[in-house]
Amino acid sequence: MDRVYDLLEGMRARANDLAGEGHRRAAGGPATGLVERDAMVHQATVRLRALDVEAEGIVFGRLDFDDGESFHIGRLGVRDGLEPLLVDWRAPAAAAFYRATSGEPLGVVRRRVIICRGPKVIDLDDDVLSPERAGDLRVLGEGALLAALRRSRGPHMRDIVSTIQREQDEAIRAPAPGVTLISGGPGTGKTQVALHRAAYLLYTNRGRFTDGRILVVGPSTVFTRYISRVLPSLGEESVHLRSLGELVEGVTATRRDRAYVARIKGDERMRDVLVELGWQSPPSAPRRLRLVYAGQVLTLDAAELAAARRRVRVGCEASGTGPNAAGPTAAAVLVDALWQQVEGRHLDRKLFAEEVGDRDELHSFRRAWWPTLTPTEVLGWLGDANRVIGLDPEAAETLAATYRSRTDWSVDDVPLLDELAELLGEPPAAPRAPEPEWRLRELTTGTRTVATFVLSCGLREGWELYAPNLATPFALAGPTIDNDAIGAAQRWAEAVILREGHHVVGWTDGFDPHGEEGYVPVLAEPLPVEEPDDDSAADEPYLHVILDEAQDLSPMECRMIARRVEYASMTVVGDLGQATHPLAADTWPQLLARIGKRQIRTLELRTGYRVPQVIADYAARALAPGSAPTRSYRPGGTLSVRQVDDLHTALRDAVRQAPRDATVAVIAADDRAETLAGLVDAPDVVVVPASLVKGLEYDHVIVVEPTEIVAAEPRGMNRLYVVLTRAVATLVVLHHAALPAALRDADPAERPTG
Numbered sequence: 179m180d181r182v183y184d185l186l187e188g189m190r191a192r193a194n195d196l197a198g199e200g201h202r203r204a205a206g207g208p209a210t211g212l213v214e215r216d217a218m219v220h221q222a223t224v225r226l227r228a229l230d231v232e233a234e235g236i237v238f239g240r241l242d243f244d245d246g247e248s249f250h251i252g253r254l255g256v257r258d259g260l261e262p263l264l265v266d267w268r269a270p271a272a273a274a275f276y277r278a279t280s281g282e283p284l285g286v287v288r289r290r291v292i293i294c295r296g297p298k299v300i301d302l303d304d305d306v307l308s309p310e311r312a313g314d315l316r317v318l319g320e321g322a323l324l325a326a327l328r329r330s331r332g333p334h335m336r337d338i339v340s341t342i343q344r345e346q347d348e349a350i351r352a353p354a355p356g357v358t359l360i361s362g363g364p365g366t367g368k369t370q371v372a373l374h375r376a377a378y379l380l381y382t383n384r385g386r387f388t389d390g391r392i393l394v395v396g397p398s399t400v401f402t403r404y405i406s407r408v409l410p411s412l413g414e415e416s417v418h419l420r421s422l423g424e425l426v427e428g429v430t431a432t433r434r435d436r437a438y439v440a441r442i443k444g445d446e447r448m449r450d451v452l453v454e455l456g457w458q459s460p461p462s463a464p465r466r467l468r469l470v471y472a473g474q475v476l477t478l479d480a481a482e483l484a485a486a487r488r489r490v491r492v493g494c495e496a497s498g499t500g501p502n503a504a505g506p507t508a509a510a511v512l513v514d515a516l517w518q519q520v521e522g523r524h525l526d527r528k529l530f531a532e533e534v535g536d537r538d539e540l541h542s543f544r545r546a547w548w549p550t551l552t553p554t555e556v557l558g559w560l561g562d563a564n565r566v567i568g569l570d571p572e573a574a575e576t577l578a579a580t581y582r583s584r585t586d587w588s589v590d591d592v593p594l595l596d597e598l599a600e601l602l603g604e605p606p607a608a609p610r611a612p613e614p615e616w617r618l619r620e621l622t623t624g625t626r627t628v629a630t631f632v633l634s635c636g637l638r639e640g641w642e643l644y645a646p647n648l649a650t651p652f653a654l655a656g657p658t659i660d661n662d663a664i665g666a667a668q669r670w671a672e673a674v675i676l677r678e679g680h681h682v683v684g685w686t687d688g689f690d691p692h693g694e695e696g697y698v699p700v701l702a703e704p705l706p707v708e709e710p711d712d713d714s715a716a717d718e719p720y721l722h723v724i725l726d727e728a729q730d731l732s733p734m735e736c737r738m739i740a741r742r743v744e745y746a747s748m749t750v751v752g753d754l755g756q757a758t759h760p761l762a763a764d765t766w767p768q769l770l771a772r773i774g775k776r777q778i779r780t781l782e783l784r785t786g787y788r789v790p791q792v793i794a795d796y797a798a799r800a801l802a803p804g805s806a807p808t809r810s811y812r813p814g815g816t817l818s819v820r821q822v823d824d825l826h827t828a829l830r831d832a833v834r835q836a837p838r839d840a841t842v843a844v845i846a847a848d849d850r851a852e853t854l855a856g857l858v859d860a861p862d863v864v865v866v867p868a869s870l871v872k873g874l875e876y877d878h879v880i881v882v883e884p885t886e887i888v889a890a891e892p893r894g895m896n897r898l899y900v901v902l903t904r905a906v907a908t909l910v911v912l913h914h915a916a917l918p919a920a921l922r923d924a925d926p927a928e929r930p931t932g
């Protein structure tokens with residue numbers, strides 16, 4: 179350990195030097211300074227970040243083999259010269275650490291988990307693997323695992339890199355291509371596996387899965403915040419972690435709609451509603467066009483404009499053009515509709531189309547009548563039930579009512595916005611000003627970062643400005659600047675160069691391309707403009723997408739995901755027993771079909787690490803018949819179910835009795851959670867609506883009035899199952915009304931175990 183830490187110290191110093199050196203080079207100013215600096219600083223930052231994971235205990239394992247060999251395993255690989263000192267946990271050699279058992283030792287005679295606090299070893303936990311002990315071991319590194327499970331819970335999930343179990347490791351290291359489905363009950367480590375898998379894929383596919391090419395999608399922002407520290411602690415920061423409400427650029431939705439609204443918004447029929455909507459007339463569109471041509475007043479009234487709109491749609495749909503690219507078609511259809519009114523007057527049709535088509539009035543009318551639309555404004559039109567085409571009147575009114583009263587977007591709106599973005603399409607690209615010739619030359623010769631312009635006092639035509647690599651001046655000052663007025667010439671040159679996207683950083687002496695006298699060369703660097711390369715990088719599709727809590731996706735959410743995974747491999751993670759969306763798929767093949775994928779590899783996690791058995795057994799009563807309950811490894815646990823007269827007083831008491839140094843959550847149906855939030859004023863206690871608790875966990879959970887949770891939505895029993903499986907140590911159920919039938923027969927009494 180000491181050798182590793184010494185070496186890391188040296189690496190950190192070198193990384194710091196590298197960053198410093200990069201900055202110095204840029205300041206020194208040779209032509210390639212910026213490029214080099216950028217590369218060096220980037221490399222050094224990545225390095226430094228990797229070294230920062232040290233805080234979590236960089237060395238955590240050791241394997242001894244039957245041939246006398248041994249090595250240590252850590253969060254990153256470290257070499258001392260040629261000698262490997264630490265093997266990265268993701269390297270193939272380290273797999274035995276998570277796989278070897280007495281029954282199948284893989285050559286390992288001892289597996290040691292090293293438990294550290296910073297650079298200090300505080301404990302060791304050894305598994306001695308021998309054939310006599312085959313079948314002995316329930317888990318790998320039992321002592322270390324128990325220690326990890328007993329560690330107090332913070333506001334963020336911690337990685338499990340030193341205690342990953344065999345079935346989890348198999349899921350983490352499954353090959354990247356195709357679709358890997360990882361299912362398992364609550365607390366079996368699915369989220370942990372998903373995140374460790376992201377880190378594993380980055381490590382094993384370096385070069386392919388570069389920055390931002392892996393996307394992890396979770397159900398809510400509370401959830402993504404909770405798990406946000408795991409990947410950085412594994413030394414990986416380049417994975418995109420997004421909640422479903424954040425998948426559309428510029429929108430961050432955190433609220434979920436009520437089940438009856440979510441059912442409408444999540445239904446695939448919404449696609450047809452949105453298609454109709456996208457072609458409808460914007461509320462602000464003018465209702466009459468009036469134009470004078472050759473002394474005649476031409477008008478198109480509301481009905482004629484509506485007919486013209488239909489014609490535009492038919493034409494565009496036939497050619498696969500979206501509404502936002504339909505501007506030119508719309509203009510042509512308007513001109514044609516106006517022509518109908520002058521037909522028979524012996525006018526020239528071609529001339530008419532050219533003249534009217536060029537009129538500013540026609541352009542401005544077209545822009546107001548057929549504007550470029552954004553998904554957010556179009557979705558807002560659904561506040562008018564008449565615009566909802568394709569749903570029955572009752573559903574249309576329900577939908578419209580949510581948009582009339584809305585102040586923000588819900589998570590259920592995000593797939594609709596995404597769908598609209600696709601349906602509306604991009605506006606046609608504005609014609610770009612032609613690139614100056616010198617810049618084209620500069621771009622193709624690759625010297626984009628630093629350019630040396632030359633300001634020369636030409637003997638014939640006054641001041642001339644040369645661009646890099648060009649023998650002819652690209653700007654001439656003409657006689658306006660005196661040949662002796664160097665200051666004025668420099669100001670002129672600075673202005674021209676600025677217009678070209680560079681700014682002058684210095685003036686030195688030199689020669690112009692013709693070696694003429696009276697020269698003043700200029701150094702210029704590009705302005706910090708948005709690099710086109712960056713844009714295209716943002717648009718680059720993901721190469722691997724990991725979907726957590728996938729059981730809950732509605733058909734419309736599946737479409738949103740499908741658009742992102744057309745060319746990507748995937749890891750789908752979830753538990754059908756926890757499916758709460760009213761339109762959630764009943765089977766995994768059905769879900770995968772909705773995403774446009776076929777299942778090729780299925781792995782199941784069977785052991786739970788979150789919920790103690792006593793609580794898991796109680797929660798399993800809420801599980802649909804036929805679903806297998808999870809076998810829990812976590813010891814201990816207390817369950818208490820109390821019928822009370824006054825819920826609020828009982829809740830205050832329960833909060834007061836909750837352990838101090840633990841995370842405590844009160845979970846209730848969404849409506850009740852709102853009222854309870856004001857009631858619970860202990861700073862460390864959170865009140866969480868049942869609809870947002872998925873994926874989260876707390877030491878001490880107080881569930882209030884389970885019947886309300888069940889009654890709130892069609893899959894209320896599944897929701898209750900999710901709620902009851904959030905507790906790591908204690909579950910208190912408070913109810914005034916009767917419990918749901920499934921929970922009733924074995925409720926009362928405090929039931930401590932372990």
Ligand SMILES: Nc1ncnc2c1ncn2[C@@H]1O[C@H](COP(=O)(O)OP(=O)(O)OP(=O)(O)O)[C@@H](O)[C@H]1O
Binds near residue numbers: 335338342362
């Ligand atoms: N191998 C392990 N070592 C230590 N802790 C573990 C291990 N596997 C899982 N855990 C812990 O068990 C808890 C549950 O893990 P996780 O949230 O990943 O489960 P999940 O299957 O995603 O649950 P849910 O379906 O309820 O969302 C977490 O606290 C996690 O750190």
